[in-house]
Amino acid sequence: MNGSVTNGAAKPNGVRHATNGTHARPKSRESADDTHRDAPAVANTSKRIPMHGRKESNPLAPPFIVSAPGKVIVFGEHAVVHGKAAIAAAISLRSYLLVTTLSKSKRTVSLKFTDIGLDHTWNIPDLPWKAFQHPTKKKKYYDMVTSLDPDLVEAMQAHIANVSPDAKPEARKIHIAAASSFLYLFLSLGSELSPPCIYAMRSAIPIAAGLGSSASISVCMSAALLIQCRALSGPHPDQISHEAEEQLERINRWAFVGEMLIHGTPSGVDNTVATHGRAVLFQRKDYSKPPAVKILREFPELPLLLVNTRQPKSTSAEVTKVAALRQRHPTVADGILDSIDAITRSVHEIISDETFDPQSEESITHLGELFSINHALLTALGVSHPKLERLRYLVDEAGVGWTKLTGAGGGGCAITLLRPTPSINHSTSSQLNGEAAHEPEDPMRLLEQKLLDEGFERYETTLGGDGVGVLYPAIVDDVEIHQEEFLTAEGRQGIEELVGAGRDGEAWKYWRP
Ligand SMILES: Nc1ncnc2c1ncn2[C@@H]1O[C@H](COP(=O)(O)OP(=O)(O)OP(=O)(O)O)[C@@H](O)[C@H]1O
Numbered sequence: 001m002n003g004s005v006t007n008g009a010a011k012p013n014g015v016r017h018a019t020n021g022t023h024a025r026p027k028s029r030e031s032a033d034d035t036h037r038d039a040p041a042v043a044n045t046s047k048r049i050p051m052h053g054r055k056e057s058n059p060l061a062p063p064f065i066v067s068a069p070g071k072v073i074v075f076g077e078h079a080v081v082h083g084k085a086a087i088a089a090a091i092s093l094r095s096y097l098l099v100t101t102l103s104k105s106k107r108t109v110s111l112k113f114t115d116i117g118l119d120h121t122w123n124i125p126d127l128p129w130k131a132f133q134h135p136t137k138k139k140k141y142y143d144m145v146t147s148l149d150p151d152l153v154e155a156m157q158a159h160i161a162n163v164s165p166d167a168k169p170e171a172r173k174i175h176i177a178a179a180s181s182f183l184y185l186f187l188s189l190g191s192e193l194s195p196p197c198i199y200a201m202r203s204a205i206p207i208a209a210g211l212g213s214s215a216s217i218s219v220c221m222s223a224a225l226l227i228q229c230r231a232l233s234g235p236h237p238d239q240i241s242h243e244a245e246e247q248l249e250r251i252n253r254w255a256f257v258g259e260m261l262i263h264g265t266p267s268g269v270d271n272t273v274a275t276h277g278r279a280v281l282f283q284r285k286d287y288s289k290p291p292a293v294k295i296l297r298e299f300p301e302l303p304l305l306l307v308n309t310r311q312p313k314s315t316s317a318e319v320t321k322v323a324a325l326r327q328r329h330p331t332v333a334d335g336i337l338d339s340i341d342a343i344t345r346s347v348h349e350i351i352s353d354e355t356f357d358p359q360s361e362e363s364i365t366h367l368g369e370l371f372s373i374n375h376a377l378l379t380a381l382g383v384s385h386p387k388l389e390r391l392r393y394l395v396d397e398a399g400v401g402w403t404k405l406t407g408a409g410g411g412g413c414a415i416t417l418l419r420p421t422p423s424i425n426h427s428t429s430s431q432l433n434g435e436a437a438h439e440p441e442d443p444m445r446l447l448e449q450k451l452l453d454e455g456f457e458r459y460e461t462t463l464g465g466d467g468v469g470v471l472y473p474a475i476v477d478d479v480e481i482h483q484e485e486f487l488t489a490e491g492r493q494g495i496e497e498l499v500g501a502g503r504d505g506e507a508w509k510y511w512r513p
């Protein structure tokens with residue numbers, strides 16, 4: 001197959017990770033816990049040291065990691081914000097949150113979100129606990145919170161105001177979004193007696209590219225804080241289905257709250273797929289009620305190409321744009337949203353049919369046409385971008401498949417459903433250079449080169465893998481994962497190798513209803 005996205009449900013170990021053990025690791029073994037500051041420095045070595053006989057962290061609260069996937073919206077973005085259906089699938093690019101408990105003498109909570117350059121510490125006793133714990137405001141861990149409490153958001157502001165005061169405005173916006181999301185969840189789920197901790201975040205998901213980075217980090221934060229307040233059971237392999245389902249729903253509800261802090265009025269589809277994994281058919285008609293969610297466990301192995309225009313965008317800005325269009329032209333905009341809904345429903349019907357064959361030219365062409373129509377409708381809503389149009393043009397010209405933007409648009413990523421057999425487009429490549437007698441070149445290879453030349457970035461990923469996962473304690477191959485190593489691991493491969501990503505059934509555990 002020439003595509004770069006395959007279905008993780010069919011290939012559970014589809015996440016790629018380095019197999020050779022030669023990747024050099026940082027040498028620092030300094031513990032985050034100041035009780036260990038006096039421990040003898042470990043000699044200069046690039047090898048990881050087994051845990052046997054060494055006490056590196058508090059055995060009652062060992063460091064642990066939670067992880068959650070990003071997503072692609074296959075059909076229905078934007079329409080889903082307005083009560084229509086969407087189909088989204090988990091991708092194998094994931095975020096990881098390492099939680100390290102400090103000694104009790106410290107009364108601080110720190111965020112080290114190095115991908116975005118955020119490093120901030122609050123004093124736990126100084127935080128606005130009174131506002132969040134007030135009997136009229138206090139939420140239980142099992143509550144369904146469907147909107148932010150403006151009084152609580154206001155009570156946080158003094159503590160958000162001192163986040164990265166010297167950062168450039170664009171970077172500061174990103175820091176404040178992530179810090180607000182964490183702080184609201186911390187204040188809602190924690191208490192003045194919460195343990196002092198460092199929350200270190202790393203993610204392989206590009207930020208603001210339409211791949212659900214904010215939902216993925218919100219799921220990680222929600223799961224970690226719920227674990228810490230002992231509101232979750234499992235995950236364990238023999239957990240009964242409805243119990244596993246309940247834990248996932250708990251995580252999902254608070255992740256939605258985190259998402260609201262980052263981009264205003266999310267539909268909830270991103271955090272739902274980041275929590276549950278696989279693929280979902282999602283619809284939220286009434287924001288005061290839970291959405292209708294159908295987990296699509298048998299999501300077909302679609303041959304997809306995932307490309308980032310590298311044009312940054314803001315989800316909230318794109319969502320606001322569509323809401324404004326709908327206000328100005330209600331009948332026209334609603335017609336477009338209804339058409340997108342019809343596409344999503346028709347796709348769900350097609351892929352649920354037993355006779356659907358993702359290898360068949362006819363089935364893929366039918367689906368592909370719906371990709372193109374959905375993209376055109378999104379363009380009509382005003383959420384495309386010249387770079388997305390250029391990307392679509394290059395793919396059309398190569399004749400390898402059908403393209404649509406994915407996520408909020410305004411830049412970010414596009415997905416192409418690849419033809420089983422690409423059609424040779426004779427208006428391109430060697431013929432244009434008068435070299436028609438030669439063998440036609442592989443159109444996929446030519447396209448890849450063009451994408452590279454024009455600054456687009458292509459991702460290798462699988463579709464439909466696991467949702468939120470836990471590595472408790474943060475030990476892989478008998479070695480505790482160190483905060484310093486985690487924060488400095490290089491790129492996606494470095495992080496995945498360090499945390500043992502994809503080695504399911506060994507250390508990582510998932511709720512699998
Ligand atoms: N690795 C990360 N570390 C810390 N914060 C992050 C990270 N990735 C994303 N974020 C937070 O999420 C925000 C990006 O959210 P946004 O909704 O704009 O993009 P997205 O979720 O990637 O795209 P989409 O919602 O279209 O799928 C950032 O501003 C930042 O606050």
Ligand SMILES: C[C@@](O)(CCO)CC(=O)[O-]
Binds near residue numbers: 081212
């Ligand atoms: C644009 C949107 O539909 C998808 C963002 O990934 C917004 C949302 O559903 O929250």
